[in-house]
Amino acid sequence: IEDEWPGEPSESYWREQLNIAEDELRRGDWDSCEQRVAVEALAESARARWLLARSLDLAAEEKRDNRLLSRAISAYLHLLKMNERLSDKKLVEVAHRTIDRIQFRGIYLNAEPVYRLLIRRFPHNVDYRNNLTVSFLMANRADLADEVLKDTLRLWPNDRVALAHHGFVLKNHYNKLDEAVIYLKKALDGDAGAANEARFYYHLGDALLQLGRTDEAHEVHRRGAELGHFLSPHQRSLYNVPRLRSRPWWPVEETPYVKLATTLEKSWREILKEGEAARALYELEKEGLMERGEWSQLDLFVQGREVAGRCARAPATCAAVRAEPAARCRRGQVKFSAMRAGTHVRAHVGPTNCRLRLHLALSNTQGTYIRVHDEIRQWQVGKTFIFDDSFEHEVWHNGTGTRLVLIVDVWHPDLTAAERRQLPAI
Ligand code: LMR
Ligand code: MN
Structure with missing residues (x-):
């Protein structure tokens, strides 16, 4: 049989x-x-x-x-x-x-x-x-x-x-x-x-x-x-929660992250010092997003968890981050990002619409530009801005010196507490 x-x-x-x-x-x-x-x-x-x-x-x-x-x-x-x-x-x-x-x-x-x-x-x-x-x-x-x-x-x-x-x-x-x-x-x-x-x-x-x-x-x-594969032709992340509000640039006042931004702006000099003191630990960006130049990063938090030992080297930075629970985002990172003059980061999108990306500018921002969807902005030392990196974005450093920023990923404000706990990490 x-x-x-x-x-x-x-x-x-x-x-x-x-x-x-x-x-x-x-x-x-x-x-x-x-x-x-x-x-x-x-x-x-x-x-x-x-x-x-x-x-x-x-x-x-x-x-x-x-x-x-x-x-x-x-x-x-x-x-x-x-x-x-x-x-x-x-x-x-x-x-x-x-x-x-x-x-x-x-x-x-x-x-x-x-x-x-x-x-x-x-x-x-x-x-x-x-x-x-x-x-x-x-x-x-x-x-x-x-x-x-x-x-x-x-x-x-x-x-x-x-x-x-x-x-x-x-x-x-x-x-x-x-x-x-x-x-x-x-x-x-x-x-x-x-x-x-x-x-x-x-x-x-x-x-x-x-x-x-x-x-x-x-x-x-x-x-x-x-076909429904992307949220829009410009927002092409692959790991999405569909109902979240979509906008390329977020005025800080229209997010729940005003306090985080203010705290970071107040301590920018100390954060800059911590970012510079740890320069030996930075790692070259390895996703192949650079068309030319040199770009390196130092992760402090990855997927919402501290990279062992990093906060001992950047205590003021970590204290500011830890004061905002949404900055322990399992779909993002907290990191210093150092970009040499002459760098062009080609147009790309992040993996998920579940986070917003806050930048605190720390040094050498003259001649640097970031395009998110159809709007180009510039960093200003000591100031923050927030964008959604699931939208196409692109960066140029046409100035001099190495531009340093602190990047803090935060949960998208429209996500519920349960979603923040349960969404698989990225
Ligand atoms: C990006 O998210 O691709 C860039 O904004 C990173 C950076 O250092 O400017
Ligand atoms: Mn990016």
Whole structure:
């Protein structure tokens, strides 16, 4: 029969043991089930291996125990060694659960052999190849992802999901922007198909902006917004709470952060001193947002938590920040940002609309400019301003010396207390 487990024992005693174990599993008696089936006499029984994996899996879930979960995954993988004797249906059932648990555990590379089994059994199903690609990308192995992608595109040259991922890899890992655009455009042609996702519109638009093909970029942003992928053509963050008020620049008086801004402005000289004294600790910006120049930052808080030891070096700064609970924003940072003269930060957007970004200007602001959406402003030493960095923004330092600012991300005022507690950190 198609759906039976292979290797059913011939002795009725052992078949009965398996039935009892099945019953124990149903009743939630994971321990007895596990002990009953983990015996040498049942080593060749797929049903025994399944019951072993299930009992460990369900126990791990109930006890939230990662050691049990790892044992469950090993047990599933052990069962999958019998893959050639498993029916299609059983193979799919076991493989899907194994992959699900591996992903939950966060060890994406371990899913590879399971996907390989599925690809071998179902060579005409492109989804398994694409899922393997995503698994490699999650594990930060764009090189391995690209090998799968090349293979997939050789067999399915028009598969939109593979085209889109290949475009993504070309852009973000190989910096081959022209080629990336070709693949992403093909993937999103006619705004239809399985690759019709916000992040691919985002990357296509971003690649076009970097290439200076601004008209084409705007067209992509317009389409992305029309499809509901972006809040608007100009506000292109991907992690959003949709109902929040959207405006590029926020007058401080129209936010609940007047006190924070005043406190910071009052202590700007001390904050400047702290920012300068820690210069040896600054790190170069690594997101590739600079077109030219040099830009470095010192994080004080990341995702609402102090970076260990930093506040000891910047006590006045941290005291001012700590006085405003909304500045412990899990979707942002508090940091010093130092920009050398001659720097141009190209047009880009932040990841989320859940924060507003307060700047306190500290030094060398002459000849520096920031554009947020369609309005350019300048910093003034000792003064704050607030903008929403989910809108497209761009920075120039055409002056002299190194411009220093303190950046304080605060929760968007429209978020409820529950949302501030519960939104996943970014
Ligand atoms: C940005 O958020 O990209 C910039 O405003 C940062 C900076 O240092 O000006
Ligand atoms: Mn930015």
